[in-house]
Amino acid sequence: MARIVGVHGVGKQRLGGNTLLKDWEPALADGLDRVGGAAKLAPGDLRMAFYGDLFRPPGDTLAVGDPQFTPDDVEAGFETELLLEWWARCARTDPGVPPPGATDTLARSPRAVQTALRVLQRSRFFADVTLRGLVFDLKQVRRYLTDDGLRAAARRRVEEAIEPDTRVVVAHSLGSVVAYEALCARPGHQVRALVTLGSPLGMRMVYDRLRPEPGGWPGTTVWTNVVDEGDVVAAVKDLSLFFGTGVTGEGVTGEGVPREGVTGKVVHNGSHAHDATLYLTAKETGQAVAEGLA
Numbered sequence: 001m002a003r004i005v006g007v008h009g010v011g012k013q014r015l016g017g018n019t020l021l022k023d024w025e026p027a028l029a030d031g032l033d034r035v036g037g038a039a040k041l042a043p044g045d046l047r048m049a050f051y052g053d054l055f056r057p058p059g060d061t062l063a064v065g066d067p068q069f070t071p072d073d074v075e076a077g078f079e080t081e082l083l084l085e086w087w088a089r090c091a092r093t094d095p096g097v098p099p100p101g102a103t104d105t106l107a108r109s110p111r112a113v114q115t116a117l118r119v120l121q122r123s124r125f126f127a128d129v130t131l132r133g134l135v136f137d138l139k140q141v142r143r144y145l146t147d148d149g150l151r152a153a154a155r156r157r158v159e160e161a162i163e164p165d166t167r168v169v170v171a172h173s174l175g176s177v178v179a180y181e182a183l184c185a186r187p188g189h190q191v192r193a194l195v196t197l198g199s200p201l202g203m204r205m206v207y208d209r210l211r212p213e214p215g216g217w218p219g220t221t222v223w224t225n226v227v228d229e230g231d232v233v234a235a236v237k238d239l240s241l242f243f244g245t246g247v248t249g250e251g252v253t254g255e256g257v258p259r260e261g262v263t264g265k266v267v268h269n270g271s272h273a274h275d276a277t278l279y280l281t282a283k284e285t286g287q288a289v290a291e292g293l294a
Contacts, residue, residue, distance in 0.1 A: 001165035002044060002045060002163060002165070002166060004041075004046045004047070004169075004289065005049050005161045005169050005170070006047070006049065006169075006171070006172075007049045007051075007158055007169065007172065007179045008020055008172055009174045010141065011052075012050075013052045013140075015050075018048075020050065021046065021048050023277050027276075027280035028046060029041040030280070030286075031280050031281050031283065032290060035287050035290050037290060039294065049157050049160075049161035049162075051154040054153055054154055055143070069132040069135035069139075070135075071110070071114045071131075071135075073135055074135055075139075075142070078141075078142045078146065078205065082138055083138055084112065085205070085235060086116075086120060086126075086233075087100050087120060088100055089235050090123045090125055090232050093125070093229070093230045094123050094124050094125065097119055097120075100112070100116070117134060117135075121134070125232045125273060144174060144177065145206065145209045151211075155178055155182045157178075158179055159186050162183075162186070168293060169193070169195070169220075170195045170289060171197065171199070172198055173198050173200065173233055176198075176201055177200065177206060177210070179196070179218075180194070180196075180201060181211055183218035183219050183220065184219065191219070192221045192222065192292050193221065193223070193289070193293075194218050194223045194224070195224050195285060195292070196225045196226065196239070197227075197279035197285065198231045198233055199234055199239065200233050200236075201225075201242070202236025202237075202238070202239050202242055203236055216243075223239075223243070223261075223262045223263070224264075224288035224291075225239045225262050225264050225265070226264075226284050226288065227265070228266070228267055228268060228269045229266060229273075230269075230273040231273040231274050232273070234274075238264055239264065243261070243262050263288075266284075267282040269282075
């Protein structure tokens with residue numbers, strides 16, 4: 001049985017659990033190696049909870065690649081708000097990105113959407129993301145948070161991957177939202193550590209839509225949030241500001257389990273601040289996983 005379950009982020013709709021495992025397994029092994037000590041990754045220790053195919057477009061068209069999204073496909077409301085938030089965050093970390101104009105952002109106009117997409121594609125953070133890929137990512141986040149059927153299916157994938165011997169859940173990007181909700185919804189699990197990487201859980205538009213109500217604890221003894229200061233997706237770096245502490249639920253002995261809040265760890269992933277494998281190779285991630293296994 002897998003001692004560690006990995007949960008991926010957006011943009012993996014054409015991959016699969018085994019494909020991702022080939023990247024995650026050696027990266028996490030490197031993170032553990034940097035810590036030293038007894039914690040090592042053995043074959044079968046890591047299992048991927050894969051939900052990306054839930055976002056895969058149906059194969060009933062002749063389109064090549066992702067749908068040919070344009071700025072006009074960015075929906076008003078959540079998608080536009082998230083896009084403008086990414087723009088504002090990019091401007092704070094990338095000197096080459098001008099800040100949003102007050103008129104554009106207040107109006108939430110089509111012009112603001114077009115400008116945001118153009119600016120972000122020229123930023124260091126989104127330089128490798130195509131326009132249609134950027135719009136697709138916006139839609140994946142929105143769909144998870146607003147489509148009840150898809151949300152339930154994604155959470156079920158995580159819940160099914162967690163076995164009695166699972167002690168650590170490592171979740172990246174949107175996967176941290178799926179993992180948090182799945183753990184909160186599954187009382188009595190034996191997971192002892194949640195490790196979130198580049199998590200958007202602190203963003204108001206995400207936090208306010210969490211189920212169950214935000215501020216709960218995922219039922220783990222330890223929660224470590226690993227973040228790069230330049231990670232635009234992880235807009236709010238300090239998750240301890242939002243998630244509760246104290247004694248919650250029952251431990252394996254039937255007694256209350258002490259919660260000490262979310263521990264934040266800062267890493268430096270270079271120009272690819274949100275990259276999952278770079279997060280996994282970090283010593284800080286290895287330390288959090290090692291502590292959970294111990």
